[in-house]
Structures are given as C-alpha cells and as structure tokens.
Amino acid sequence: AQKITQTQPGMFVQEKEAVTLDCTYDTSDQSYGLFWYKQPSSGEMIFLIYQGSYDEQNATEGRYSLNFQKARKSANLVISASQLGDSAMYFCAMREGTNAGKSTFGDGTTLTVKP
Amino acid sequence: GAGVSQSPRYKVAKRGQDVALRCDPISGHVSLFWYQQALGQGPEFLTYFQNEAQLDKSGLPSDRFFAERPEGSVSTLKIQRTQQEDSAVYLCASFSHSGNTIYFGEGSWLTVV
Numbered sequence: 093a094q095k096i097t098q099t100q101p102g103m104f105v106q107e108k109e110a111v112t113l114d115c116t117y118d119t120s121d122q123s124y125g126l127f128w129y130k131q132p133s134s135g136e137m138i139f140l141i142y143q144g145s146y147d148e149q150n151a152t153e154g155r156y157s158l159n160f161q162k163a164r165k166s167a168n169l170v171i172s173a174s175q176l177g178d179s180a181m182y183f184c185a186m187r188e189g190t191n192a193g194k195s196t197f198g199d200g201t202t203l204t205v206k207p
Numbered sequence: 208g209a210g211v212s213q214s215p216r217y218k219v220a221k222r223g224q225d226v227a228l229r230c231d232p233i234s235g236h237v238s239l240f241w242y243q244q245a246l247g248q249g250p251e252f253l254t255y256f257q258n259e260a261q262l263d264k265s266g267l268p269s270d271r272f273f274a275e276r277p278e279g280s281v282s283t284l285k286i287q288r289t290q291q292e293d294s295a296v297y298l299c300a301s302f303s304h305s306g307n308t309i310y311f312g313e314g315s316w317l318t319v320v
Contacts, residue, residue, distance in 0.1 A: 096249070127309075129311075134313055135296060135298075135313045135314040135316070136311055136312065137250070137298060137311035138311070139308050139310070139311075142308075183250075185249070191255070191263075193238050193240040193255060193300060193302045193309050194240065194252050194255055194263065195252065195309075196252075197249030197250050198249050199247070199248050199249050200248075200249055
C-alpha cells in the first residue's frame with residue numbers, strides 16, 4: 093500500500109524568505125507520480141507541481157520547486173520568496189500507477205507567512 | 208464556468224437523512240473523481256469515473272454511498288441514512304488526460320447532526 097508522510101503539522105516563515113515543506117513516501121511501484129497541492133481556507137485544492145518517478149530533473153513551477161530524492165523517497169516542496177497569500181494548507185500526494193487522478197494524500201502542513 | 212463546480216457548498220443533514228451532492232466537471236474532461244476529506248486530514252479517494260463508467264469504487268466506505276455519472280458529465284454522490292461519521296468535505300476533481308493537472312472543486316461541506 094502507498095503511504096505519504098508529512099511530519100510538519102505547522103510551519104511559519106517570514107515574508108520574502110524561502111521555506112521547505114517535507115514529504116516522504118512509501119511505495120513498491122517503480123512508476124509513480126508525486127504532486128503538491130495548496131488548499132486555502134476556501135477549500136479548493138489547487139495543483140502546484142508534479143514530479144514523475146522517472147524524471148531526472150527536479151520539477152519547478154515559478155516560485156515552487158520540488159526537491160526529489162528518489163533513494164530517500166522524499167519529495168520536499170520549496171517555496172521561494174514567500175508571500176502572505178501563500179498561507180494555506182499544503183498537501184503532498186502520490187498517484188497510484190498510471191491513474192493520475194487516484195492519489196494517496198498526506199495529512200498536510202499548515203503554512204503561515206508572517207509579515 | 209471554467210472550473211469544477213460543486214453544489215451545495217454547505218449541507219447540514221439530520222442523522223438518517225439522505226443527501227445528494229452534485230459535481231459539474233470541466234467541460235470535456237473524461238475522468239472524474241470523488242474524495243472525502245475529514246477535518247484536519249488529507250483527502251481520501253472514494254470513486255472514479257471515465258465517461259459514464261464507474262471504473263473504481265474501492266474507496267466508498269459503505270453501501271450507503273453511491274455515485275453515478277449517467278451521461279458522462281455531471282456526477283452525483285449520494286449518501287443514504289447519513290451518520291455523524293459522514294461529516295466531511297466531499298471534493299470532486301476532473302482530469303483531461305492531456306497533462307498531469309487535476310482540477311478540484313471547492314467541495315461540499317457536509318455536517319450530520
């Protein structure tokens with residue numbers, strides 16, 4: 093069975109600084125994909141970034157980058173130049189097999205950006 | 208609209224009451240998913256449709272939960288004889304298969320009293 097672990101229930105960061113949100117995963121599959129989502133208080137889950145297990149380069153999307161360390165089974169999210177609007181819940185997720193929509197989620201990290 | 212639309216946004220049901228939650232996916236999206244998110248936890252997969260076919264319902268917690276997508280677009284998640292443990296946010300998502308982006312709705316917040 094697949095499992096996602098996010099060990100940081102809450103994180104604080106000063107505005108304009110970088111922050112790393114931790115995610116480790118467990119799977120016996122060779123082919124898998126890892127996602128990060130942002131969930132503001134409105135409830136909508138917003139896709140941020142995707143990393144495939146065979147991708148050699150770490151994924152980047154604007155201020156978001158994914159620090160993928162396959163041997164350690166970790167997929168940490170790095171947010172650079174934090175903004176007040178980044179305050180939200182962040183979820184790491186892993187898709188099962190090739191079905192991109194069927195994912196196992198971690199329990200999330202609440203990020204608070206301080207002015 | 209351009210995004211995934213869910214209704215109602217908020218629903219308070221008395222224990223034992225039946226509820227129906229609606230999801231209107233992004234136009235043209237073949238795949239549709241339902242997730243349940245309990246307070247303080249990550250979403251958990253419930254069921255998956257490709258067009259009108261329900262290909263995976265392994266996450267439905269009991270036979271009180273039923274989902275359908277009869278014409279391959281709008282989907283309804285029905286919960287019969289609601290229990291307090293059904294209180295959660297029910298998220299719908301759709302996916303186009305042309306990328307890895309999954310689009311979620313804002314969820315239907317169900318409270319069973």
